[in-house]
Amino acid sequence: MPSDSRILLTLLAAAALFPLAVHDPYVLHIAILVLFYVVLASSLNLIVGYVGEFSLGHTAFLGVGAYAAALLAQKAGWPVWATIPAAGALAAVAGGFIGAITLRLKGPYFVIVTLSFAEVLRLVANNWIAVTNGPMGLAGIPQGFLQDKRLFFYAVLAVAAVTLYLCYRFVHSNAGRGAVAVRESRFVAQSIGINPFGSAMLAFVLGAGLAGLAGGFYAHYITFVGPDIFQFSFMASMIIMVLIGGKGTLIGPIIGAAIVTLLEEYLRDMQELRLTLFGLIVMAVVLFLPNGIISLAPKLKRLRPHAPARPVSADRGVL
Amino acid sequence: MSQTATQPPVLSVEQIHVAYGSTAALHGISFEVHKGETVALIGANGAGKSTTLRAISGLLKLRSGAIRFEGRDIANQPPDKVVAAGIAHCPEERHVWPAMTVEENLNLGAFLCRSRAEREQRIGMAYHRFPRLRERARQLAGTLSGGEQQMLAIARALMSEPSLLMLDEPSLGLSPKMADEVFDVVRAINGHGVTVLLVEQNIYNALDVASRAYVVETGRTRAARPAAALRSDPELLRAYLGG
Numbered sequence: 001m002p003s004d005s006r007i008l009l010t011l012l013a014a015a016a017l018f019p020l021a022v023h024d025p026y027v028l029h030i031a032i033l034v035l036f037y038v039v040l041a042s043s044l045n046l047i048v049g050y051v052g053e054f055s056l057g058h059t060a061f062l063g064v065g066a067y068a069a070a071l072l073a074q075k076a077g078w079p080v081w082a083t084i085p086a087a088g089a090l091a092a093v094a095g096g097f098i099g100a101i102t103l104r105l106k107g108p109y110f111v112i113v114t115l116s117f118a119e120v121l122r123l124v125a126n127n128w129i130a131v132t133n134g135p136m137g138l139a140g141i142p143q144g145f146l147q148d149k150r151l152f153f154y155a156v157l158a159v160a161a162v163t164l165y166l167c168y169r170f171v172h173s174n175a176g177r178g179a180v181a182v183r184e185s186r187f188v189a190q191s192i193g194i195n196p197f198g199s200a201m202l203a204f205v206l207g208a209g210l211a212g213l214a215g216g217f218y219a220h221y222i223t224f225v226g227p228d229i230f231q232f233s234f235m236a237s238m239i240i241m242v243l244i245g246g247k248g249t250l251i252g253p254i255i256g257a258a259i260v261t262l263l264e265e266y267l268r269d270m271q272e273l274r275l276t277l278f279g280l281i282v283m284a285v286v287l288f289l290p291n292g293i294i295s296l297a298p299k300l301k302r303l304r305p306h307a308p309a310r311p312v313s314a315d316r317g318v319l
Numbered sequence: 320m321s322q323t324a325t326q327p328p329v330l331s332v333e334q335i336h337v338a339y340g341s342t343a344a345l346h347g348i349s350f351e352v353h354k355g356e357t358v359a360l361i362g363a364n365g366a367g368k369s370t371t372l373r374a375i376s377g378l379l380k381l382r383s384g385a386i387r388f389e390g391r392d393i394a395n396q397p398p399d400k401v402v403a404a405g406i407a408h409c410p411e412e413r414h415v416w417p418a419m420t421v422e423e424n425l426n427l428g429a430f431l432c433r434s435r436a437e438r439e440q441r442i443g444m445a446y447h448r449f450p451r452l453r454e455r456a457r458q459l460a461g462t463l464s465g466g467e468q469q470m471l472a473i474a475r476a477l478m479s480e481p482s483l484l485m486l487d488e489p490s491l492g493l494s495p496k497m498a499d500e501v502f503d504v505v506r507a508i509n510g511h512g513v514t515v516l517l518v519e520q521n522i523y524n525a526l527d528v529a530s531r532a533y534v535v536e537t538g539r540t541r542a543a544r545p546a547a548a549l550r551s552d553p554e555l556l557r558a559y560l561g562g
Binding site: 174178188 | 376377378397398399402403407408409410414416417418419423426427428430431475476478479
């Protein structure tokens with residue numbers, strides 16, 4: 001849809017002007033977090049929204065990217081402009097490996113095995129002290145030329161732009177439509193020659209690579225990477241963003257990322273109650289807005305050509 | 320019939336057995352389809368006609384038996400390989416992707432075709448065959464009428480330029496007038512040299528288009544007859560189909 005690309009370009013242009021108007025470092029920090037989560041949520045959305053399988057192991061790729069960037073910068077002395085793309089590439093390789101195993105599974109089996117991959121990587125990071133420094137983590141990751149919050153903002157904006165461009169290209173490619181076709185009706189897709197595994201792999205590897213980019217950026221921004229990065233909290237945030245915004249759409253995860261990041265920040269005073277509130281919000285969304293906030297705007301209806309519509313006829317098991 | 324008998328069949332199915340889990344569905348289906356024919360599999364509900372088509376297109380695994388297409392063994396091949404070999408399967412109940420446009424549906428039909436120019440040419444051909452689809456090109460497939468969706472499903476199957484088109488109950492749920500239109504289309508497609516294997520419950524319609532028919536009963540092929548012979552012999556039909 002051309003209107004999809006118009007909205008994305010408008011959002012990116014507005015974001016590019018943002019640091020010119022805002023100088024408050026705290027506000028800039030929030031904006032950086034929003035963009036970071038836009039990348040993460042969009043990458044998870046490729047799997048949850050387009051492959052239609054629920055991955056709980058997406059932090060594996062975030063963590064692989066973060067550790068890769070940290071190690072390349074610290075031990076090999078690579079500059080920032082090289083470490084972040086390398087982080088994405090390594091995470092994509094990891095995605096190919098994990099996807100080749102997990103995408104043969106469906107439903108709850110897929111959920112559990114992806115989750116366990118993230119958990120295995122957390123244990124590796126925790127115990128392979130020679131490389132990862134164990135629970136102490138890698139501290140003091142060099143920031144290179146990114147000396148200023150504003151430069152960081154533009155760096156993450158570039159990563160987000162690359163992410164949204166690649167997602168857009170994927171969704172509007174034959175492979176992307178193939179993935180949607182499989183999600184909507186697997187056997188019809190097979191009957192016209194779509195290999196469900198192939199299109200799912202492409203989405204999975206792309207999603208993994210983009211999460212790795214986000215991880216690489218995160219390592220340089222926070223200057224610290226520890227095994228905690230594999231923990232479930234990142235995963236929970238990503239899922240909430242994709243669900244609240246609207247899975248299977250390009251714009252939904254952006255909306256979700258913005259809302260959840262801001263809520264997380266402003267509900268900070270409530271501490272533990274914060275997560276409870278998120279739980280309630282997610283339940284409400286699942287119950288009342290199963291297609292996310294984006295389904296609220298009827299004018300935007302044409303933006304979600306891939307939203308799961310009611311099937312024309314009832315699914316009849318195998319065929 | 321006489322000239323086809325000398326050539327090897329395009330599709331030959333020999334004694335295939337298929338089961339859903341532990342429930343056997345096919346207990347030995349055998350038939351042949353020759354180049355340029357329209358062959359119908361007829362039989363009561365649950366006889367195993369659709370299961371046979373699914374087994375041919377690789378959606379179901381065989382327990383035993385052989386399927387040969389153009390001289391090659393295609394039994395238990397993955398579905399995309401079967402499509403690439405030249406068999407298109409237009410499944411039951413005209414499953415189109417309702418939230419995609421007509422053109423996107425057609426585009427996906429040529430999924431295995433890498434050349435964009437070639438795909439566009441095939442879409443042009445589909446619009447030529449089905450002018451109504453051209454009018455609806457940008458419309459979501461879910462908004463089409465039942466008959467139009469069936470046309471789209473057939474057009475989508477033809478996008479892979481198959482030499483054998485398998486149609487599963489193309490007239491299901493259509494008005495008699497619409498069903499006639501669909502069968503006219505099937506005749507036209509066959510006239511263009513595409514071999515057609517048809518599964519139908521509407522026996523008289525099926526026998527009208529088909530040159531030969533096989534009667535399928537509880538997972539076995541019971542009889543093979545020229546369609547005309549079956550049509551003109553209601554006694555025989557009743558004997559096999561119970562009326």
